[in-house]
Amino acid sequence: MSGHTHQGQLRGQGRGHRHGHGPGAAARRGGWFARGRDAGASGTLLALQPGEQCVIGAIADDCARAQALRFGIGNGALVSCVTKLPGGPVVLRAGRQEIAVGRGLACRIEVSAPGVRAAGQA
Amino acid sequence: MIAGDRPSLVLAGNPNVGKSVVFGLLTGTYVEVSNFPGTTVEITRGRHGGYDVLDTPGVYGVGSFNEEEAVARDVILTADVIVNVVDAVHLQRDLFLTLQLADLGLPMIVALNMVDEARSQGVGVDRDLLEDLLGVPVVEMVAVDGSGLDALLERLDEARTGHADILIEDESLEAALPGGCRADALLVLEGDATIAERHRVAPGSRRDEIYARRRARVDDVVGHVVTDTDEGLSLGARISRIMLEPLTGFPLLAALLAVTYVVLGQWIAGGVVGVTEETIMLGYWEPFVRDLVGGVLQQGSALYTFLAGEFGVLTMTPTYLLGVILPLVVGFYLLMALLEDSGYLPRIAALADRGLTALGLNGRAIIPLILGLGCVTMGTLTTRILGSKRERFIATALMAVAVPCSAQIAVIAALMARVGGGYAAAYFGLLIAIFVALGTVLNRVVPGESTSLLIDLPPLRVPRLKNVVRKTTTKARGFMREVALFFLAGTALISLLDITGALAWIQRVAAPLTVSWLHLPAEAATAFVMGFVRRDFGAAGFFTMDLSAPQLLVAMVTITLFVPCAASMMVVLKERGWKYLLGLFAGSVGLAFLVGGLLTRALEVLS
Numbered sequence: 001m002s003g004h005t006h007q008g009q010l011r012g013q014g015r016g017h018r019h020g021h022g023p024g025a026a027a028r029r030g031g032w033f034a035r036g037r038d039a040g041a042s043g044t045l046l047a048l049q050p051g052e053q054c055v056i057g058a059i060a061d062d063c064a065r066a067q068a069l070r071f072g073i074g075n076g077a078l079v080s081c082v083t084k085l086p087g088g089p090v091v092l093r094a095g096r097q098e099i100a101v102g103r104g105l106a107c108r109i110e111v112s113a114p115g116v117r118a119a120g121q122a
Numbered sequence: 123m124i125a126g127d128r129p130s131l132v133l134a135g136n137p138n139v140g141k142s143v144v145f146g147l148l149t150g151t152y153v154e155v156s157n158f159p160g161t162t163v164e165i166t167r168g169r170h171g172g173y174d175v176l177d178t179p180g181v182y183g184v185g186s187f188n189e190e191e192a193v194a195r196d197v198i199l200t201a202d203v204i205v206n207v208v209d210a211v212h213l214q215r216d217l218f219l220t221l222q223l224a225d226l227g228l229p230m231i232v233a234l235n236m237v238d239e240a241r242s243q244g245v246g247v248d249r250d251l252l253e254d255l256l257g258v259p260v261v262e263m264v265a266v267d268g269s270g271l272d273a274l275l276e277r278l279d280e281a282r283t284g285h286a287d288i289l290i291e292d293e294s295l296e297a298a299l300p301g302g303c304r305a306d307a308l309l310v311l312e313g314d315a316t317i318a319e320r321h322r323v324a325p326g327s328r329r330d331e332i333y334a335r336r337r338a339r340v341d342d343v344v345g346h347v348v349t350d351t352d353e354g355l356s357l358g359a360r361i362s363r364i365m366l367e368p369l370t371g372f373p374l375l376a377a378l379l380a381v382t383y384v385v386l387g388q389w390i391a392g393g394v395v396g397v398t399e400e401t402i403m404l405g406y407w408e409p410f411v412r413d414l415v416g417g418v419l420q421q422g423s424a425l426y427t428f429l430a431g432e433f434g435v436l437t438m439t440p441t442y443l444l445g446v447i448l449p450l451v452v453g454f455y456l457l458m459a460l461l462e463d464s465g466y467l468p469r470i471a472a473l474a475d476r477g478l479t480a481l482g483l484n485g486r487a488i489i490p491l492i493l494g495l496g497c498v499t500m501g502t503l504t505t506r507i508l509g510s511k512r513e514r515f516i517a518t519a520l521m522a523v524a525v526p527c528s529a530q531i532a533v534i535a536a537l538m539a540r541v542g543g544g545y546a547a548a549y550f551g552l553l554i555a556i557f558v559a560l561g562t563v564l565n566r567v568v569p570g571e572s573t574s575l576l577i578d579l580p581p582l583r584v585p586r587l588k589n590v591v592r593k594t595t596t597k598a599r600g601f602m603r604e605v606a607l608f609f610l611a612g613t614a615l616i617s618l619l620d621i622t623g624a625l626a627w628i629q630r631v632a633a634p635l636t637v638s639w640l641h642l643p644a645e646a647a648t649a650f651v652m653g654f655v656r657r658d659f660g661a662a663g664f665f666t667m668d669l670s671a672p673q674l675l676v677a678m679v680t681i682t683l684f685v686p687c688a689a690s691m692m693v694v695l696k697e698r699g700w701k702y703l704l705g706l707f708a709g710s711v712g713l714a715f716l717v718g719g720l721l722t723r724a725l726e727v728l729s
Binding site for chain 2: 064099
């Protein structure tokens with residue numbers, strides 16, 4: 001499940017890098033008003049900027065993965081970022097559905113650019 | 123609770139799809155109409171023809187992810203017929219549950235609701251094809267107008283099991299739960315720990331695979347039956363954007379809070395309660411009861427005190443419940459209903475998420491916290507919607523310690539008006555600081571892990587007056603029913619303390635603490651004892667005392683941090699258990715006097 005995503009092709013990928021202190025570490029380090037570009041781990045939902053699209057890849061949280069599949073944002077779903085709250089959740093749109101994803105979870109959701117098959121995608 | 127003589131007809135669907143409206147059409151009784159994902163905790167039931175009709179909490183699937191889902195699952199599993207209500211605009215999301223119900227092998231009929239809204243938004247749904255693909259009857263409805271009900275009733279007998287996932291083999295179901303029914307077996311296979319435990323088998327591990335295939339089937343069905351022109355997307359989406367964009371979203375939220383404060387804190391807590399409590403209950407009701415009871419019993423006798431004394435079950439209990447709590451609760455539920463039905467509430471949760479994460483909570487906790495400002499008891503009950511035990515632990519403690527209820531805010535605001543705005547600002551500032559500090563500390567020390575926000579933002583709608591009124595009355599009635607008994611017990615206890623002389627004794631014992639530590643008059647102990655019963659009553663106890671401005675600030679901060687009222691302690695006991703209650707009790711009393719004493723000294727040094 002965990003293979004790499006095609007990070008280089010992910011639109012909006014910024015200077016963010018993985019800190020390797022487990023999920024949420026990057027988000028926590030971002031501070032109160034961190035903007036996604038700097039705080040986000042690249043290749044995850046957190047790096048997505050408002051207006052950009054991506055394809056959902058692996059979700060490293062059992063409960064959230066099941067819940068996301070129910071909402072329609074499971075592995076392989078095309079979503080766009082509506083907005084990002086400073087230090088807060090990423091707001092996604094999938095079809096006519098809007099979903100807010102907390103930062104702690106967003107950094108555990110792998111994404112890839114549209115048109116690129118994400119690792120672990122069915 | 124579920125079992126009955128009649129066959130059961132169960133309404134199932136995602137939150138906010140009009141399930142409860144369909145329920146109302148079927149049963150003709152008054153029900154709650156939910157919008158915010160996760161606020162319909164109670165099951166509503168009624169009758170239609172030969173059926174027992176049950177409404178379930180809105181869920182996105184059948185499982186055990188939270189308490190409501192577990193409730194919905196258990197009701198769904200007992201159904202003889204399921205009416206699955208789906209929102210025609212959001213089939214992509216809603217059909218997941220539909221296909222799960224089909225996989226579970228439960229007889230059902232699909233009510234394709236809100237077809238008018240779908241049409242106006244440029245969404246077309248091919249009903250015939252959907253019916254073929256699902257294998258169950260599909261009827262179009264506009265439940266709020268009552269249209270489609272005839273078709274639903276006409277085709278109710280045709281309810282049948284839908285086309286299930288062919289890759290879920292009978293052998294694997296049999297292996298997962300030997301000899302069990304299909305629905306239970308599939309849930310075990312999907313890793314439902316509760317159902318597995320119920321049958322004493324190990325939960326399966328095929329959830330990911332089954333869910334992924336179900337999602338793919340939904341996408342396939344939607345691809346075939348839905349034509350979406352993207353029309354009408356703009357307006358709602360644009361307003362939603364304004365609500366969520368940081369530069370506009372936060373000022374909008376602040377403005378809303380200001381309006382709320384004026385309406386609830388000033389109009390209702392001040393104006394309405396002034397009439398209901400003071401004029402009606404204290405002015406007419408209590409003298410009337412005292413005359414009546416005094417005509418039969420000797421004034422000052424034990425029974426007289428119990429019935430019509432200061433804390434009497436016929437005097438203080440109705441005055442508090444009807445004069446103070448009822449108007450406030452109605453006001454708060456009205457506000458919540460408006461927030462829920464408009465779809466704004468989940469957006470507030472998104473805005474508050476960052477701040478609440480620092481306190482070990484997520485944005486969802488804003489709902490109990492907002493309710494807690496109305497009444498801590500109400501807020502504590504609502505912690506049920508939180509995703510983990512840890513979050514319920516933290517939210518309950520924060521509310522019990524550092525969130526003053528609206529009745530208390532009203533009394534405190536009146537008292538603070540005597541000493542000037544600076545002290546009032548200091549009071550609220552201190553309380554916010556303590557709230558944040560306590561949350562931060564609890565976030566560090568409470569074991570476990572908090573869940574992250576993952577919330578559906580329903581489309582924005584103009585709330586329908588009828589729904590808002592219905593929802594407010596149901597919720598207020600339910601709440602009053604829940605607290606009335608607790609409160610009655612609380613006042614009865616205080617009356618007994620009063621009659622036996624224990625109250626006076628407590629006042630003497632507590633006096634050194636209040637006098638030498640807080641530098642307050644000896645009578646302050648009475649206020650703290652009253653504070654056990656109701657928070658604002660504790661604050662009101664200081665009304666008649668001649669306090670200096672710093673003394674008043676100390677008294678108000680201490681009484682706010684001091685134990686929550688009897689009713690909310692009862693609810694804490696019920697929801698969290700006695701160990702938690704004892705810890706909370708000791709913690710809040712300790713913190714109240716610690717902060718109070720330190721503040722006393724700080725203010726004395728400053729002056």
